[in-house]
Amino acid sequence: MFTDSVELTVSSGKGGQGCVAFRREKFVLNGGPNGGDGGKGGDIWFRCDNNTHTLSHFQKRMHIKAEGGVPGEGSRMTGKAGVKKVIIVPPGTQIIDIETGEILFDMVKDGQEVKFLQGGKGGLGNTHFKSPTNQRPTYSQPGEKGETRAIKLDLKLIADIGLVGFPNVGKSTLISTVSNATPEIANYEFTTLTPKLGQVNIGDFESFVMADIPGIIGGAHEGKGLGIQFLRHIERTKTLLYMVDLASYRDLKEQIEVLKDEIKSFSEKLAESKYAIALTRVDIVPPDEINELVNGFLELLGLEASKTNEFNFDSEMPFFVQDSADETLGYDRTLPYLVAPISSATYKNIEALKYSLFNLVQTDRI
Template identity: 60%
Template sequence: MFIDSVELTVSSGKGGAGAVSFRREKFMPKGGPDGGDGGKGGDVYFVVDKNTHTLSHFKGKKVLKAKNGRPGEGRKKHGKNGDPLVLIVPPGTEVRDAVTGELLLDLINDGEKVLFLEGGKGGKGNWHFKSPTNQRPTYAQPGLPGKTVQIRLELKLIADVGLVGFPNVGKSTLISVLSNAKPEIANYEFTTLTPKLGVVEVSEFESFVMADIPGIIGGASEGKGLGLQFLKHIERTKTLLYMIDISSYRDPITQYKTLKKELNKFSEVLSKRSYAIALTKIDALSLEEANEKISKFLESLKLKQNSENRYGLDKNYRYFLQKKDDIDIEKPYFVFPISAVSNINIKPLSYALYDLVKMNR
């Protein structure tokens, strides 16, 4: 089950109380105070683990608490420290104050271990309070209380490229062909119900991570469909790939403008990221009809078709590609016609996306 947001109340442990004790042994009837210190309360830590991909292990848990420190004992015995509470989260998890929404931690790096709440200190035993004027102290310190915070964990997946498009435009098919991801694929809308990550291997030593989210429809920024709920998962991406179904009953330029509008309403920063466009399902049209639609789409965006072909594109189809030494970030880096099913321009797409990712890195 994919869960990307949970609310929890977390507490560090209370410190153990110091002991009030006096040494009582044979031949030492009036031994001095020997009450030991209380143990420290358990701390609360967050640990980032890349082998964890969801917050589902927190499902059904509302209150999580570290162990309290044990009280001290006679003979100056120190109480046992409380066991810490270790919360394991996937990379990309934000820890926010559930009341104010303030960002407390942004956990990104695998293996990172962060102290979140410190446990209460243990109280001092009565032997600490012995003095020439007070040789029989009958009091010790109580342990200090732990800290309690209401938090909300929000997972925002970390990827290099985020796929954006209407439902059933071929996002899942593309990520399954390009990467190691195995999403559900079917010929109906909203097949993708949860975000998916896949690693695209460009060469033996070069790769990037691609994120597929549920399809976006008009009005997504107002809560329609599933896209709004998962748009946060591409907030961290530096590169967006708009996927436009050229064979759809929806006009390609209408699809593109709707997607740009919804992303802009959700986040102006996200809508201004570097981007490229893939015109999908090109094999569903005849060559003449496909090129006519491509030309019309390029004209509507005021883009001129060019003949530069550094990625080995299929020369039967028209396309747009910016010059590598003269990049205009206001324009798409490329507009490629593709077909994941027929393997048209799939390798060139991965090479071009990798170059765009490298530029943004």
């Protein structure tokens, strides 16, 4: 079960009680106080781990506590410190204070560790309170209480490419074709109910991560459909792949305009991301209609079909790729980096799409 938001109460450990004890040995005269200190309470830590990708192992409103310190003992023996409690979260988890709404930590890197709550100090034993006027102290300190905070964990997946499209446009089919993701695929809308991540391998040593979210419909930013609930999972992506269905009953212009408007309504920053457009399901469209549809769509965007073919797109179909001759100037973010017809079912232009998207991702890594 995929869970991307939970509320927790976390508490660090209480310090151990100081000990009241006196030295009592047969051949030792005037034995004085020798009570040891209590052990320190356990701290609360957060650790980011790539091996987990959901918050489902947390129960809502659960209370996570660190171990308390052990009381001190005689012979000035300090009690054992409480073991720290390490809370494992997936990359992309934000730790938010429920009362203030402040983002306390943003866990984004595998192996990242942060101390969240300090354990309480152990109490002092009675040996610390002896003096010339008080040679027999019969009291010690209690351990300090630990800290308690109410927090919310919000997961925002981290990916290089975020897929955006209407329901049943072929997002799940694409990510299952190009990556190691295995989403449910069926011929009805809203098959995808939870976000999916997939690693797309480019050769033996390079790769990028693709994120698939449930389909977006008009009004998603107002809560319609499932889109608004999961749009935050592509909020961290720097590149979007808009998927427009050539075989849909929806007009091509309507699809791209609604999708871009919904993204902009959700996040102005996300709307300014670099983007590409994949025209899906060319295997369903009659061959003699494909060129007319693609050229009409390019004309709608004010573009012309590319004459160069550095990524080996099918030369029988029109496509557009921005000229990358002068990469120092970067790509024009107001225009799509590429517009290409594809078919995940027949693998049409899929390999060329992979390499072109990787080329776009690389511009952010340089």
